[in-house]
Amino acid sequence: MSKDKSLKKEREALCEDLLEAQFELQKANQGPVLLLVSGNDLAGKAELIYTFYDWLDNRYLNTRAFTVPRGVERKMPRLWRYWRSLPPAGTVGFYLGSWYHQPMIQRSRGRMSEARFSTQMAQITRFENQLVAEGVLVLKIWLHLERPQTQDVPAKTQQAQQKKIESVAMREWGEFSATEYAKVLACAEHTTELTSSALAPWVWIDGSDPDHRDLQVGKLLLQAMEHKLQGKGLVPNDADWQPAKIDRLAKLDYEKALAKDVYKRKLASLQQHLRDLARHPDFSKGSLLLVFEGADAAGKGGTIRRITHCLDPRILRVHGTRAPTPEERSQPYLLRFWRRIPAPGTVVVFDRSHYGRVLVERVEGLCSDLRWQQAYAEINDFEAQLHQAGTQVIKFWLAITPEEQLARFEAREQTPTKRYKLTDEDWRNRDKWPDYAQAMNDMVENTDTAHAPWHIIPSTSKRYARIEALRIVCERLEKRLKQS
């Protein structure tokens, strides 16, 4: 059999297997598969992707190309645009210009310090690990061209070829000279070292022979998809958390209360204060994310209303977090919260939040122990990125005793406007009070950070809780506005 014929046969067999695997992946609503294609333009990055558009069912393919961040992207966390454009489960996403692109360009050009570069690479590694842990397949290809062999090619041809390689290779990388390309290559090697892992490996592929290149990448993709389908996917195993040492709920003074007239006076004055702060010219420079957690009937809704009453509905979104839809369930856990983070100048309130993973999902066994244990670090990462991008994150736990909850449930049953809030599940959840308390304590222990601290408010007195929450929001906001 000639070389051409055997190549054709190999390609056809591979194509068949790939289609089969893609179909199974799609049917199982698994994935997505992300294939990052970086490297030398001359080595055929775009051509490689064209090939897969021919080989695979292209209704389930997505190609993303990111260049310099523009408009609102520049004011949001760096990874936001990648999060929100993640392709849906069951599909394959190709990336030209992935999250590596900007830091590598800047580092190669000497516009980014090694320290900052390493930090960003570490952040990317955590991002990818999280995706992998949530069922996403991440494959990273660096396409390069082997230097022509001296013995086979006359020196002049070799030189010309090399020059062509180096000049055209620069299309994507701007106006690099050949020497500067050496820096790109060095940076690529460094990046590979920093961010290659069994979970999301970098593979260097020689692009000088297109047939060989496509076959190689095709085989990698097939292998990865088949591993995935067989449930053999590796999962990061690095939960870095400590169980709580203190019972924060037991320490609270649940007797705190406020007389009606004091409440009314304080409410009016704090609300006016918040209104004034929201009109401050620097208010729109940052954004605000308020997180409310607490047992059922702890008074979250009423407290939120006292705060939102002072804010222009046009810049406000209150998100009630419910059980994820089937579509949301097929996507990485934090994605739906990434999609809801505030734009500059706006306020978002989470009535229940991304902490569901370490509260209800943990207690009800809706995710594995490893995953909720890893979630503390993932959530801290998420909030740190928000903080860096200028979002103030203020988190509240409204605390009541089980006895107080029982009294409120019984009162709700008597009140027409509140009866709808009470479900059978609410009653069932009461049996798990100690589990929820443990989960709350672990949560606070592991996610109470300097930039996104927890405020635990005893809420036996709704008046007291509302005034406290309002006071804290005003205080924190005022502090930020004074600093800006």
Next chain:
Amino acid sequence: MSKDKSLKKEREALCEDLLEAQFELQKANQGPVLLLVSGNDLAGKAELIYTFYDWLDNRYLNTRAFTVPRGVERKMPRLWRYWRSLPPAGTVGFYLGSWYHQPMIQRSRGRMSEARFSTQMAQITRFENQLVAEGVLVLKIWLHLERPQTQDVPAKTQQAQQKKIESVAMREWGEFSATEYAKVLACAEHTTELTSSALAPWVWIDGSDPDHRDLQVGKLLLQAMEHKLQGKGLVPNDADWQPAKIDRLAKLDYEKALAKDVYKRKLASLQQHLRDLARHPDFSKGSLLLVFEGADAAGKGGTIRRITHCLDPRILRVHGTRAPTPEERSQPYLLRFWRRIPAPGTVVVFDRSHYGRVLVERVEGLCSDLRWQQAYAEINDFEAQLHQAGTQVIKFWLAITPEEQLARFEAREQTPTKRYKLTDEDWRNRDKWPDYAQAMNDMVENTDTAHAPWHIIPSTSKRYARIEALRIVCERLEKRLKQS
């Protein structure tokens, strides 16, 4: 009972009923309810919305405010930004600055002709009718202030008050003088005449007494929600279509074919031509939407691949249209297609499309007769808006005979890479061949427009069909590029 007390009682009762209705609406996943708040700023537009944030469960409220279109919005169809920001089912959306805002401002300022204004109002009416027909509730409030009564107020106070009203009322409307405000009012009255209907009525509310204002709007909202919940919602009843007079499928020459060598030559030349056209500097000024319909196994996928092979994956999206998800089913039918229209400079391919409503949904009884009959006009409207915004819409029907389909199904069963495409449903659908043929004929009869014509290609020979489709795409694209 004092006036204050009776007001308070009335408000509490209303609030209770509203919460109940909101809860029921949310549980039934019905709606959304859109409340457009226009008019005089002094009459308390923002304040009215604040009230509802207090009265209702604000986790299911959204407020949208649209100003002048920016960035890509300016290059997309005018209604695109409103379509894509429609709030989800089960929620209430408040609009400050709705789709009426820009045309009214421009008309009041004399920057838009009466003819153009009327056209836009007619377009808006069709848009709203479509929303209502799909289960959305649309309520439009114009807030105004009654002139102070001469007998009660000294002339000077009256003048000052009027002046304040007129100057502050202008906040939203830019730099109007008092006389110009008269024009705004006249325009509002005209708009009300043009766009008020039982389906989506305009209601003028006097905003001088805030309590009265909020109660009135609250009662309107409650009434509308209760009607909706009782299934009493009005539905437009204006299907404007004609059954097909000709059987287009019977008239085709299914014998058309192409020899392999001719096919190969033509394919290479047309693909090169398309590649060149896609590199034309004016290519990125417009966009391209290719729609592929046809029976199962008609060869849509293979034809699409021959075209997409010539296009940069970065500017390309192929959407396979499947049955809508439960979330999509709870939203207006065309919404998911509005979300997928091409941005300037990009190409979108629909492998099956928005025509599903008048094909599979009609034949399988998945929507009412009235709704699919109305869909022809709605789809034409959709495509006309795309055309106006610079999107070329090219629609293909790949036609095979039932005998040819049977042969292909049998062949698919023998081919590993194609077996997955064949489902039991495909076999069942064959029994309904005459119904699908009727639906196809009616579809072409009613949606074959000058700017978005149908191309019906006999596809017994896949080679012939691919070459024809490629040729038509090249021809149409070339024509556009020559005109630009």
